[in-house]
Amino acid sequence: MAQIKKTKTNNPKTVNEKAPSVSNSKEAAVKKNKPKNLKKPGTANRKRGIKYLKARKLVDPLGLYSAKEAVSLLKKTAIAGFDETAEAHLILKQESFSVQVDFPYDQGRKRVIAIADDELVMAKIKSGKIDFDVLLASPKMMPKLIPYARFLGPKGLMPNPKEGTVTADPEKKAKKLTKTGVKIRTEKKTPLVHTVFGRASQKETELEANLEALIKAVGRQNIRKLIITSTMGPGIIVNLD
Numbered sequence: 001m002a003q004i005k006k007t008k009t010n011n012p013k014t015v016n017e018k019a020p021s022v023s024n025s026k027e028a029a030v031k032k033n034k035p036k037n038l039k040k041p042g043t044a045n046r047k048r049g050i051k052y053l054k055a056r057k058l059v060d061p062l063g064l065y066s067a068k069e070a071v072s073l074l075k076k077t078a079i080a081g082f083d084e085t086a087e088a089h090l091i092l093k094q095e096s097f098s099v100q101v102d103f104p105y106d107q108g109r110k111r112v113i114a115i116a117d118d119e120l121v122m123a124k125i126k127s128g129k130i131d132f133d134v135l136l137a138s139p140k141m142m143p144k145l146i147p148y149a150r151f152l153g154p155k156g157l158m159p160n161p162k163e164g165t166v167t168a169d170p171e172k173k174a175k176k177l178t179k180t181g182v183k184i185r186t187e188k189k190t191p192l193v194h195t196v197f198g199r200a201s202q203k204e205t206e207l208e209a210n211l212e213a214l215i216k217a218v219g220r221q222n223i224r225k226l227i228i229t230s231t232m233g234p235g236i237i238v239n240l241d
Contacts, residue, residue, distance in 0.1 A: 051079040056234045064239035067215070070228050071207045077233035078200035084231035086198040086207055088214055091191060091225040098163070098185035101217040105206040107196055113177050115170040116141045116159065125152070134177060135159055136170040156185065184218075193218070200230045215240070 048056075055077035065073065071086075078084045114121045114132035124131065125148055135152065137145060137159040145152070145159065152158040159165040163183060167173045184195045197210040211228065215238075226238040 052232065052234070055079045059234050059236055061235075062237075064237055064241075066239055067208055067211050068204075070236045070238045071204050071211060073236050074207070074228055074230050074233065075200055075204060077236075078230035080230070080232040084200040084233070085196045086200055086202070086210075087229050087231065088193075088195050088197050088211065089227045089229070089235075090193040090195075090218065090223055092186060092193060092218070092222050093191065093224055094222065095186055095189060095191050097191070097193075097218075097222070098183060099217050100164075100181055100183055101195075101214050102181045103197065103210045103213050105198065105202070105210050107182065107198055107210070111177070111182065113174040115174060116145055117170060130155065130157065132157075134165065134183070136165050136167060136173055136177075138168060138170055139166060142166060184214075191224075197228075211238075 058077055059073055074086055111134060112132040113134045113136065114124075116122060116125070116135055116137035121132075121135075122144070125145075128151070135157045142159065149158050164173065182195065184193055186193055195214070197214055198207045215223070215226070220240050223240055226240060227235040228238060229235045
């Protein structure tokens with residue numbers, strides 16, 4: 001019987017050697033090219049403009065300023081090209097806090113008062129269009145507003161007898177509210193209050209008077225920290241002692 005000879009090949013690889021898989025090669029390439037210390041979007045330090053950096057140098061971030069000094073700095077650090085709002089941000093000692101603040105001067109923004117008894121207002125509520133800041137209602141209108149409580153409640157617009165927005169004479173109440181008073185309240189489950197007490201273009205005496213009215217209405221003893229700022233300016237800590 002003739003014997004079959006095995007022919008040798010020039011391939012240096014043996015039968016037991018495995019060629020590198022395409023998938024493994026891709027994984028290696030990905031690992032090699034993967035950037036180190038990859039940060040999530042939004043975690044990078046925010047870059048500030050030259051105007052803001054100059055304004056920030058005027059304020060000591062750890063310093064405490066009297067109401068008069070703080071208002072003066074607020075006006076100096078209002079660096080935007082528009083009439084910025086004068087904002088107050090408070091940390092209180094308690095949650096679920098609300099109070100009516102009667103400012104002696106205009107806040108620079110007119111509040112819109114709506115009355116639920118008006119058919120046009122109810123039509124807007126039904127369509128989900130909210131273009132008012134305060135909603136008043138007579139007691140007889142409350143049953144009609146109940147279906148929209150989930151919509152109005154989170155916005156702080158649901159009329160409430162405790163807050164005086166449910167009244168037998170909504171028109172009279174509306175005239176009273178259109179003056180300079182505003183209802184402020186803490187955020188849900190947090191002792192934080194954010195409000196506006198004027199415009200950067202107002203006189204220092206007017207802003208100072210509005211700020212003092214805010215502090216008096218809330219109560220110095222109820223405030224842990226008070227920071228004021230213009231819309232685009234740095235925060236300024238107000239000394240409450």
